[in-house]
Amino acid sequence: MSYEEPGYSVITQSGPVEYRRYQAYLVAETLVADRADFDSAGNEGFRRLFKYIAGGNTSQSRITMTAPVSQAAQPEKIAMTVPVQQQGAAAGWRIAFMLPAQYTIETAPKPSDVRVQVTAVPARLVAVLRYSGRWTEGNYLQHRDELLQGLSQAGIKPSGEPWLARYNGPFSLPFLRRNEVLIKVDRVPD
Structure with missing residues (x-):
């Protein structure tokens, strides 16, 4: 697939x-701050984001799965305005899904879970x-x-x-x- x-x-x-030079895109992302380890944070973040694309949004729209799922350390507590990936550090891990190109920041379904944010990656x-x-x-x-x-x-x-x-x-x-x-x-x- x-x-x-x-x-x-x-x-x-x-x-x-x-x-590589990446074009701008949108992501749905979440910060997993309550789990210190890489694997648990990745699993928890994935579940939150999967609920969002499976209809856990204000319009109850299903969103097509994309790749990759990103994970990155979040070195300090900051507002959730960063790209799709998984990163980890003192404040937790940031997990993200890229949204399909058909969406803009204005048209992307709003997440029902306040821990999930839609942001633009330049x-x-x-x-x-x-x-x-x-x-x-x-x-x-x-x-x-x-x-x-x-x-x-x-x-x-x-x-x-x-x-x-x-x-x-x-x-x-x-x-x-x-x-x-x-x-x-x-x-x-x-």
């Missing part, structure tokens, strides 16, 4: 690191490391470190926190899964 993904173009590749330049395997914190951290090392070797300074993007469903065989670690950058290698 093929899911809609954010639009991007590949600018260049340096070793295993790919540099166009941006990112560095990406793709890998397969299980969705464990250890696997994510290993590949995050590999991405950061690749950027350092290329003389590229990241801006912001890295995030995990999961492209497959939970029943996909781990060796067939497409996972990515992404981080925003200001430029590509010379």
